[in-house]
Amino acid sequence: MKKYFTDRKLFVYRIIGIMLIFIFLVCDFVLVLETKSGIYSELPTYGERLSHYYSYFTTQSNYLVFMYFIFYLFQKKFKNTKPDFIIRIMVTVYITMTMIVFWTGLFVQGDLMKNMSVYEWISTFILHTIMPLVMILSYIMTAGDIFYKFESHHKANYWLICLYPFLYLLCILVRGYIRHVDKQPSDTLFPYFFLNFYTTNGFSMLAVGTVLIFTLCTSFQYFYIWINNLFYFRKQIKVNNITKVDQIKILLNIKQYRQLDHKGKIAMILAIVVAIFNIVFSILYYVLRNVWSKILNYSYENKIVLKFTIIIIVFSIITLIFVILGLANFYWARIVVGFCSIALICFNWIWIAGPIFDITIATLCLNNHKYSKADLDIYLATHNKTNKLKLKPFPEQILLLDEDEK
Structure with missing residues (x-):
């Protein structure tokens, strides 16, 4: 090949x-x-x-x-x-x-x-x-x-x-x-x-x-x-020729179920607030659709408003479920919350500030790393001393590192 x-x-x-x-x-x-x-x-x-x-x-x-x-x-x-x-x-x-x-x-x-x-x-x-x-x-x-x-x-x-x-x-x-x-x-x-x-x-x-x-x-x-x-x-x-068994050990040991930091907690709290608000607001929006139509001076189709309401409620409920798992320190659940927030951006514009909260939640969730480069470097160094593996040095092409990771 x-x-x-x-x-x-x-x-x-x-x-x-x-x-x-x-x-x-x-x-x-x-x-x-x-x-x-x-x-x-x-x-x-x-x-x-x-x-x-x-x-x-x-x-x-x-x-x-x-x-x-x-x-x-x-x-x-x-x-x-x-x-x-x-x-x-x-x-x-x-x-x-x-x-x-x-x-x-x-x-x-x-x-x-x-x-x-x-x-x-x-x-x-x-x-x-x-x-x-x-x-x-x-x-x-x-x-x-x-x-x-x-x-x-x-x-x-x-x-x-x-x-x-x-x-x-x-x-x-x-x-x-x-x-x-x-x-x-x-x-x-x-x-x-x-x-x-x-x-x-x-x-x-x-x-x-x-x-x-x-x-x-x-x-x-x-x-x-x-x-x-x-x-x-x-x-x-x-690159470091780590075996499958050692790779599994690394993934299990490098904060796979990392405790939520303050950013992660803020993201989860915001996600709960936004999800609950979405459910309440979308229901009120559908029930009072005639009132909104008169106030904002626009026509609407009932089936479109209904679909709109159902989509927001479903995504909001899914978000709440994964927020609970995220608070239980399941890393992958926090990533799902981030992607659900990205999906809701296309619908939450109806209450104006919605996309701002969704972007914040998504950014914080995706930034709540499973593990950082510093974690990996430290583990590999420890792993090298313990198991006497001849690991290749990491490349120095690291962009915009914070001081605590240098």
Whole structure:
């Protein structure tokens, strides 16, 4: 099997992959220029069509993936290194947002899928599924070379990664305003319906969409950092040639059922409060739906409100169950609470402050480590003295370590 994955052949595979992506992007580009269906039928000039095509976050994020793979190819070939960790996580977060927002939000909009040709379906699937999955797989395969601190991420790199979505949102809103002033067709003002603040309840929809975008951007950053650190520990065990039996001993001895620290306790208490509030609020929201409709001046469909209420109640009950297990010092239960909080972000915007609490809970839960790098280093050093194993030294590529772990 190894003969099929030599450095030379891997370089050839990457070249072929980049060429296939390039061919697809060119074909998609030509399709946009020549198509006369859908929204492009209202855009008579090539300039108008290209302006609309490149206003999509989907288009921009897929081009970023393409440029990333080119950059990765040259880094690997001529420097035998990988792109910086922040670049890898940045591109992965953006393309993941593209996939999740499309399939959970835009795809369910019936008008979007009407009258699509076979090629347009293929193009949509590649842009919103194949390309994101390829990038996510690439990230996973290259993760774990460094240990990255959750606690220090927000000091610099978090804001750097959020900068591009912020600038994108700002430019798209300005572009939509200018097109509105020029009296362009209303459905060509903005690439996504939730950004159109000229429609009924437009500003409310824009606020919700903005919260959701930056919520996803935040959640995926910490989620991929968590994956990286998980792979880091696994790689260190492998690098040090630790046997399966010794590996089990390590996992059992390095605080697998670590006592909750103060951050973990805060996360569990917040999760209980938010879950109970969600259940009460969602029930009241459903019972008083007619009152809310009059106060907020919006129409609603009863079945949608009912589904909305059931989803929140189910997720909140699941959260409460795993909070109890988390308080009993089951590490994996606290991780489940974190991911449930991420899932509830998409629904808790209804009471405005909900996403803020969910992000806080998720961050604290994912940051409540099963074990730290310092724990692993100490255990391996002790294990080495006790069993006289010849362990290889750990790499010094540790980013943003706190003083107590240096």
